[in-house]
């Protein structure tokens with residue numbers, strides 16, 4: 001059987017994970033990413049047990065866990081600092097097979113990109129359209145066009161793939177949130193656990 005080809009639009013966590021899964025099943029994959037490189041700015045990410053289960057299927061749970069930190073506890077506080085809920089990470093692992101792991105997004109992205117053949121990662125390849133031409137799928141992008149057997153739209157909130165295929169689908173609606181994310185220099189006395197504090201109209205979250 002000839003090798004089937006998949007074009008994944010978007011090289012974020014979703015697109016890269018889909019590409020790895022298809023690659024492991026014998027598909028030829030290409031990941032078209034709009035940005036000039038495959039990297040995440042952002043800050044940290046908390047990976048819950050379901051994410052680690054997915055990474056396990058991709059053969060990457062061990063390497064991701066090795067890059068991250070497992071905090072013993074965490075939780076949500078009200079604006080006066082009182083706990084609203086607490087998470088016991090050991091209990092989480094006992095019940096769901098993995099603990100909550102926190103790591104830098106760039107480390108997660110690097111682990112995902114390294115699991116793919118280098119030639120499959122095509123940055124600077126913004127996709128402008130997905131169309132059908134004589135019963136073939138065609139993906140138009142900045143570097144030309146691709147004619148895969150399968151297209152995966154993983155191009156985020158304002159997906160060009162969704163717009164091309166479902167022009168009437170409702171797009172995202174601004175819910176009034178603005179997020180600032182940052183990474184600090186190592187602290188002399190880092191907090192021993194991550195937590196979120198919910199105030200009036202604002203939330204603050206941190207992880208060590």
Ligand SMILES: Cc1cc2nc3c(=O)[nH]c(=O)nc-3n(C[C@H](O)[C@H](O)[C@H](O)COP(=O)(O)OP(=O)(O)OC[C@H]3O[C@@H](n4cnc5c(N)ncnc54)[C@H](O)[C@@H]3O)c2cc1C
Pocket residue numbers: 009010011012013014015016032033034035044045046047048051125126127128154155156157158159160179181
């Ligand atoms: C503040 C904040 C904190 C979060 N914290 C967590 C957390 O702790 N744990 C957790 O599990 N989730 C968290 N999330 C959610 C998580 O970050 C997202 O669900 C996840 O990043 C979505 O990944 P994605 O690959 O689907 O999309 P994206 O990360 O949006 O990736 C889409 C990619 O497609 C590319 N692209 C877009 N348009 C095109 C185009 N036309 N052609 C080619 N490429 C294109 C973009 O450049 C981008 O690289 C958080 C989200 C936010 C906003």
